[in-house]
Amino acid sequence: MTETETLLAAYDDQMRGAPPTPPPGVTHEHDGPLLRITGQFRGFVSGPRDLGVDGAELDGLIARQRDHFAARGEALEWKTRGHDTPADLTDRLxxxxxxxxxxxxxxxxxxxxxxxxxxxxPEGVTLRHVTADADMRRIAAMESAVWGQDWGWLADDLIGRVAAAPDEISIHVAEAEGEVVSAGWLTFQEGTQFASLWGGSTLAPWRGRGIYRALVAVRSVLAAQRGVRYLHVDASDDSAPILRRLGFLAVTTTTPYVWTPPES
Structure with missing residues (x-):
């Protein structure tokens, strides 16, 4: 087995279950082979590498998830991976x-x-571990500026995660002259050998200056101190080349398939 195959097998075995302790109001439940998360900014569904159903049975499983969130008036993200089976899952979605x-x-x-x-x-930039609600709102404001849309939901999500299980998440900001210019967080997956890196978005004037790499480094040290064996990232096309140069290996791809309730 190649190194990539070994890492993918570990990912499939350990990273498809329920995420860390849910914030208040968020529930984890199962429908057949699927994990379903309700109560966050949009619904979420994920399954094992092989769903074990196909054809009309798979169509029914998909319809149940859509109908569950339609009744709540909420959007739904179905997380797919490039090596999932059955191969026609995305066509049916x-x-x-x-x-x-x-x-x-x-x-x-x-x-x-x-x-x-x-x-x-870079000179004038510092990293800081944060837990305060105000800092989560500053992170969300930075993300909103980066992506050109309202990311206010992120502040609520991070605040809830810190309140529910502070040992399962570590949030870091890069600041310059009192402004948050980048941020990233590390989540620990209890019962696995993995931790995950999230965030990393950086304001345009500060990109290409090593801030993203520094955020990866400080979180890697923290993961090592906690005895974690593997780090996982779902990386954009901008981030993936940086991470590969740092030693990460690409094991598969992931694409969110999103259903949005029709406007009334």
């Missing part, structure tokens, strides 16, 4: 009204190979 968003690359690295790197920051 599309036929049921789901629309693909941007495809990302699933990357995995050995923590011990990353934790030796020292963060190098």
């Amino acid at each position: 599309s036929a049921a009204g789901f629309v693909p968003e941007e495809r990302e690359t699933v990357l995995v690295a050995h923590v011990e190979e990353l934790a030796v790197r020292q963060p190098v920051l």
